[in-house]
Amino acid sequence: MLEFIKDFWGFLRERKKFWLLPMLIIFGLLAVLTFLAETSAAGPFIYTIF
């Protein structure tokens, strides 16, 4: 995962697309939450946020 993050950071720098970063962080959080929602009792937490 560390290598992926390094590569992606390199990509954002080279393409000068830092403005994509906030969106990607939200996606990442969503992905984690969705994963948690599928495997634990964290479901209601999602609804309180969104």
Place this chain on the structure above:
Amino acid sequence: MHILGISAFYHDSAAALVVDGQVMAAAQEERFSRKKHDAGFPEHALTWTLEHAGLCLADVDYVVFYEKPFIKFERLLETYLHFAPRGFRSFRAAIPLWLRDKLFQKQQLQTRLREIDAGFDPGKLLFSEHHRSHAASAFFVSPFQNAAVLTLDGVGEWATTTLGVGRGADLELTHEIHFPHSLGLLYSAFTYYAGFKVNSGEYKLMGLAPCGEPKYVQRIYDHLIDLKPDGSFRLNLDYFEYCTGLQMVGARFERLFGGPARKPEEPLRARDADIAASIQQVIDEAVLRLAAQAHALTGLDQLCLAGGVALNCVANGRLAARGPFESLWIQPAAGDAGGALGAALTASYAHGLARNVDASRDGMAGALLGPEFSQQEIEARLDALGARYSRLDETDLLSACARRLDAGDALGFFQGRMEFGPRALGARSILCDARRPDAKDVLNEKIKLRESFRPFAPAVLAERASEWFDLDQSSPYMLLVAGVAAARRGSIPAVTHVDGSARVQTVGAEGEPRFRGLLRAFETLTGCPVLVNTSFNVRGEPIVCTPEDAFRCFMGTELDCLAIGRCLLLKSEQRVAADADYGARFKPD
């Protein structure tokens, strides 16, 4: 320097091996996995290319992937942002897939390569760009020292169309048209509207075009595409759904053409053929204008073409006949499979390799770059299958095949190295007598099990081509449509389309040697140097790769005889039960 190219994870995965700039081997994964358009990691194709060259992965200097996944993801995000909140359904379908899977293609590639060789050095994995791979696959193996280069397809990272110039070992792409404006996607939208599968049924739309009248050309120009005199274009996205939806076109497009999209397998209507004819005319014009611009910008008289749109033989034929270039060379694996080859070639020449050009022939070896089987292997495999065959010497085999064809038989022809790219060129082909008026119906309905309107292509001895077709250049890869010569039009009905055209393959010295021998034997017997040549498969099935695949297809269809190597099999002599359900096992394409 040994360089392995890979295309994968979208459609038509493939692997190609380039050694010191020479193409040694290339194959599509579908031929091994038997899954049409297989998009998975090309494990079998890759393993086979290494085995063929007697190498292991550790001997390879670089492995090059044909495109850059992060830039594709960037395009996806920016497209969704641009159209938001429209496109949420598509967003919801695509983004989880990317976050879970597609964004990690580098890691997947490394993992799969380590499964082949645990010591694989990740520093050897490089990434090319989609259209650079296409351009390289056309220019670096062309017989031209210098050439203009044009790539046209659906979309890669951002580019959908590129124009550039190749000089020696340098290739520079100077102009690009970006997504969502795409000739490939425009053609795919019409493919969808006509009820054919996107990324697979485009050639059916091309085959349907001569059956209709181009009644809708002006409507397409008025509403869908703004085509400039220099060949650049913009699509009117109000009519297309591919940026935001899960289909190519929506209600507005359907209203424009007076009704809903045809459902797959529904009977074809006159309107479908008229629409096919219309979009074909628009594509022809766009390709001609882009080529004229490439000619004007480069001042060169040679043109190389690649990308999925370069498989549009009708547009190619028009370009060859009416375009500004003296010579045209089209990569036979112009679609994404060829990207594997282009990726390997890009890396080869980026590492300072000098390019040696032979103006008399290209570097594709007739596209015969896949697996082959020795006579001994073929016999052992046929024996294991319980097949009954006669082993003949080459002259007798070719004479016997010619006699069978003259008698009206449909012949499976399996010889030498398998073709790379979507066309069968005589190594994995089904052949028939082109003079036979009912050959098209017999092949379509009883053997290939496909739609009745679809035409068949002729293979002709290269030295006889101009006597039979209005063609003044070679077409070894069946990528040019030309008129059947007026005096011959009635004599080869099986390959003469409704408008008098044919998708010609000229078979010269670079072609499959036994196939050329058969054309000669057939000409000696009948005076006709032309045969129907269609791929050795049924609808929805990848073209056969091994003798086993060929035997199964032979026993599952109404093929009369089969020549594998020097073995001749007659259906009437087989004791293995025929497989009546063979065709039903493949999902229609």
